[in-house]
Amino acid sequence: MMRITFLGTSHGVPEPNRNCSCALLEVADKRYLIDAGVDPTPLLINRGLTPCDISAIFITHAHGDHTNGLISFCDLCSWHFKEADPQIFLPDMSQLDALKAWISHTCGGLRESLRFSQVHEGKLFDDGVIGVEAIRTQHMPNAYAYRIKGGGKKVLFSGDMKGGDGPITDYARFAADDDIDLAIVEGVHFDPMLYLEPLRNHPPKQLCINHYSWRSLENCCRLKNALKDEIPVTLATDGLTIELR
Numbered sequence: 001m002m003r004i005t006f007l008g009t010s011h012g013v014p015e016p017n018r019n020c021s022c023a024l025l026e027v028a029d030k031r032y033l034i035d036a037g038v039d040p041t042p043l044l045i046n047r048g049l050t051p052c053d054i055s056a057i058f059i060t061h062a063h064g065d066h067t068n069g070l071i072s073f074c075d076l077c078s079w080h081f082k083e084a085d086p087q088i089f090l091p092d093m094s095q096l097d098a099l100k101a102w103i104s105h106t107c108g109g110l111r112e113s114l115r116f117s118q119v120h121e122g123k124l125f126d127d128g129v130i131g132v133e134a135i136r137t138q139h140m141p142n143a144y145a146y147r148i149k150g151g152g153k154k155v156l157f158s159g160d161m162k163g164g165d166g167p168i169t170d171y172a173r174f175a176a177d178d179d180i181d182l183a184i185v186e187g188v189h190f191d192p193m194l195y196l197e198p199l200r201n202h203p204p205k206q207l208c209i210n211h212y213s214w215r216s217l218e219n220c221c222r223l224k225n226a227l228k229d230e231i232p233v234t235l236a237t238d239g240l241t242i243e244l245r
């Protein structure tokens with residue numbers, strides 16, 4: 001079984017009741033985060049969890065709506081949650097220097113035992129519970145989608161994709177030749193209706209559109225309607241949990 005809870009589903013700008021990107025992934029007794037565009041700590045605490053419960057954090061790319069929450073998270077892990085030991089995967093390691101510089105002025109400095117690793121394409125992580133593969137997208141240099149296997153399920157997090165035609169140039173490539181149980185895809189940098197053909201060519205068992213804006217919402221709904229007899233489509237909202245059994 002795999003459980004995904006959306007802690008932040010907005011695009012570059014928060015919207016009412018929608019934080020920037022962050023998702024909690026739970027498999028067996030392990031927990032992971034994908035992106036930290038909002039500080040995950042209070043959202044974890046609201047669920048009876050703390051940073052100490054997180055085994056790894058996978059950042060898709062350096063934009064602030066996917067990373068700004070790391071500052072608060074790592075600050076608290078440096079002086080309060082000293083038992084927290086997540087492996088934090090950064091696509092752009094220069095953000096670690098920025099993090100160190102910032103946190104040196106907010107508390108006693110970034111705790112040295114916090115573990116950071118550079119994301120690279122291909123097999124990235126395997127703790128015996130989940131296996132994570134990173135696939136480059138064309139959103140910006142060092143931007144990645146993640147294909148994650150665990151609990152007998154397979155989920156795809158698209159991250160942000162190429163503006164204009166991302167569903168054709170990015171999604172079609174990294175969704176190909178794979179039986180995906182749940183594809184979580186972004187919906188803001190292009191017309192979401194462009195997903196129609198790639199999805200029909202490589203249909204996941206379920207689709208969840210994330211990271212959409214009020215401007216793209218109408219065409220997200222058109223896509224959902226167009227696929228209604230083929231693929232179940234959900235629009236992600238903060239607090240939504242999807243369980244794959």
Ligand SMILES: [Zn+2]
Nearest residue numbers: 011012065160
């Ligand atoms: Zn984004």
Ligand SMILES: [Zn+2]
Nearest residue numbers: 061063139160
């Ligand atoms: Zn971005």
